[in-house]
Amino acid sequence: MNTQLHIAIVGAGPGGLTLARILHLHGIAATVFEQESHPLERPQGGTLDLHEGSGLQALRQAGLIEEFQAIARYEDQGSRLLDKAGNLLFEDQDAASGNRPEVDRTELRAMLLQALPAACLRWGCAMREVQARDDGRWDLVFEHGSEGPFDLVVGADGAWSRIQPLLSPYRPQYSGLTFIECGIDDVDRCHPALSQLVGRGKMGVEADGKEIIAQRNGNAHIRAYAIFRVPAGWAARRFDLAAPASMRAELIKEFDGFAPEILDLFRASNDNFAIRLICALPVGHCWQNLRGLTLLGDAAHVMSPFGGDGVNNAMFDAAELARLLIERADWAEAVAEYEALMFARVAESAEGAAEGAATQLSHVGQALTLEMYRSHAGGQGQK
Ligand SMILES: Cc1cc2nc3c(=O)[nH]c(=O)nc-3n(C[C@H](O)[C@H](O)[C@H](O)COP(=O)(O)OP(=O)(O)OC[C@H]3O[C@@H](n4cnc5c(N)ncnc54)[C@H](O)[C@@H]3O)c2cc1C
Structure with missing residues (x-):
C-alpha cells in the first residue's frame, strides 16, 4: 500500500486505537482524533472479556499479547446465578481456567495508547462533520476549524457515530x-x-x-x-x-x-x-461502499452487550482493515473487501446479541438465563 496515504481515524476507543497501532507497526501513519480532552477525562467503563479468534487475535496482530498478559485477569472469569432469595442456582467454580480473560477497559486503552507515538493522537477534537472535497478526498470539521484533506476517514466513533449517517440511513434503535x-x-x-x-x-x-x-x-x-x-x-x-x-x-x-x-x-x-x-443497529446492517469513508466497531454494528462480542468485534474489524490495507496494492479495494468480509462476519454475533436482548426478562427469564450461564461457563459448571 502507498504509505503516503492520509488516513484519519475518528475515535480513540479500542477499535480506533487497535487500527492505529497495527498500521503504525507497519510504517503507515494515521491520525486519531478523539473528543475527550485527555486519556483520563472520564473512567472508560467496566471489565471486558477478550476472545480467541477476535479480540485476542487483534492483540497478536498488534504485537501486544505480552503487554496484555500483564493486565489480563484470567482469575475473574467465573459466573454465579442466584434466585431472588439468594439461593445459588449455578456456579462456574473454576474461574481461572477459561480462555476469555477479563481486562478493565481503562487498562486496555492505556496499553494501546502506550504503544502509539503521542504525535498521532489529537485529544480534544470532537468531530462535527465530514465534508466531501471536489478532488474526492475528505475534510474533517471541528470547533477549531477544518483538518484535511484525508484520502481515507475511518469512523471508529462508537454507537452514535457522526460518520455512519453518511453511509446508511439507519440509526441505533x-x-x-x-x-x-x-x-x-x-x-x-x-x-x-x-x-x-x-x-x-x-x-x-x-x-x-x-x-x-x-x-x-x-x-x-x-x-x-x-x-x-x-x-x-x-x-x-x-x-x-x-x-x-x-x-x-x-x-x-x-x-x-x-x-x-x-x-x-x-x-x-x-x-x-x-x-x-x-x-442496537439492525442485524445485517450494511452500506454501499463509498470511496474514502468507512466504519468499524460500534459505529458499524452496535449491538446489545448480551453476546459479549462488542469490543471483540471492534478490535477484530480494526485488525482486518489494517491487514487488508497492508496487503493490498489498492487501498480503496482493500476497504471494499474489508467491508464485505465484516458485514458477513458480524451478522452471527449481531443476531445472538439481538436474541439475547429480546429474550431477556421474559416470563421464563430465569430458566433462559440459567441455560445461557451453563452454555457460557468456561470452567466446571455446578448445580
Ligand atoms: C453497559 C455495557 C456493557 C458492555 N459490556 C461489554 C462486554 O462485556 N464485552 C464486550 O465485548 N463489549 C461490551 N460492551 C460493548 C463495548 O463497550 C463496545 O462494543 C466497544 O467499546 C466498541 O468499541 P469502539 O472502539 O467501536 O467504540 P467506543 O468504545 O464507543 O469508542 C468510541 C470513541 O470515539 C470517541 N468519539 C465519539 N464521537 C466522537 C467525535 N464526534 N469526535 C471524536 N471522537 C469521538 C469516543 O469518545 C470514544 O473514545 C458493553 C457496552 C455497554 C453499553
Whole structure:
C-alpha cells in the first residue's frame, strides 16, 4: 500500500486505537482524533472479556499479547446465578481456567495508547462533520476549524457515530432494556459479604421481570447493573442521578422482595450512578461502499452487550482493515473487501446479541438465563 496515504481515524476507543497501532507497526501513519480532552477525562467503563479468534487475535496482530498478559485477569472469569432469595442456582467454580480473560477497559486503552507515538493522537477534537472535497478526498470539521484533506476517514466513533449517517440511513434503535449502573469500591476490604456474593467474575439474579448483574473489575471494584424492560424515557423520570441517596433507596424499592444481601449491592454503591439505554443497529446492517469513508466497531454494528462480542468485534474489524490495507496494492479495494468480509462476519454475533436482548426478562427469564450461564461457563459448571 502507498504509505503516503492520509488516513484519519475518528475515535480513540479500542477499535480506533487497535487500527492505529497495527498500521503504525507497519510504517503507515494515521491520525486519531478523539473528543475527550485527555486519556483520563472520564473512567472508560467496566471489565471486558477478550476472545480467541477476535479480540485476542487483534492483540497478536498488534504485537501486544505480552503487554496484555500483564493486565489480563484470567482469575475473574467465573459466573454465579442466584434466585431472588439468594439461593445459588449455578456456579462456574473454576474461574481461572477459561480462555476469555477479563481486562478493565481503562487498562486496555492505556496499553494501546502506550504503544502509539503521542504525535498521532489529537485529544480534544470532537468531530462535527465530514465534508466531501471536489478532488474526492475528505475534510474533517471541528470547533477549531477544518483538518484535511484525508484520502481515507475511518469512523471508529462508537454507537452514535457522526460518520455512519453518511453511509446508511439507519440509526441505533432502543432495545427496550435500560441499565442503571452503580459501583462498589474496595469491596474485599469494605464489603467482604458482597465480595463473596459476586465471587470471581459475574453474578446474576433475575426475578419478577427485573435483573441485577454485578461484575468484578480490577482493583477490588464491582460494577453492577439494575436491568429493566421499560420505555426509553422511564429511567430519567423515575430516578434522580444527582441525588445518590435517593438512587440507592429507589433501587432498593424497585427490587422489593429480593434478599437483603443482594440489595446490599445498592446500599454499598458509591455516588456514581448512570443510566444506559441499550441500543442496537439492525442485524445485517450494511452500506454501499463509498470511496474514502468507512466504519468499524460500534459505529458499524452496535449491538446489545448480551453476546459479549462488542469490543471483540471492534478490535477484530480494526485488525482486518489494517491487514487488508497492508496487503493490498489498492487501498480503496482493500476497504471494499474489508467491508464485505465484516458485514458477513458480524451478522452471527449481531443476531445472538439481538436474541439475547429480546429474550431477556421474559416470563421464563430465569430458566433462559440459567441455560445461557451453563452454555457460557468456561470452567466446571455446578448445580
Ligand atoms: C453497559 C455495557 C456493557 C458492555 N459490556 C461489554 C462486554 O462485556 N464485552 C464486550 O465485548 N463489549 C461490551 N460492551 C460493548 C463495548 O463497550 C463496545 O462494543 C466497544 O467499546 C466498541 O468499541 P469502539 O472502539 O467501536 O467504540 P467506543 O468504545 O464507543 O469508542 C468510541 C470513541 O470515539 C470517541 N468519539 C465519539 N464521537 C466522537 C467525535 N464526534 N469526535 C471524536 N471522537 C469521538 C469516543 O469518545 C470514544 O473514545 C458493553 C457496552 C455497554 C453499553
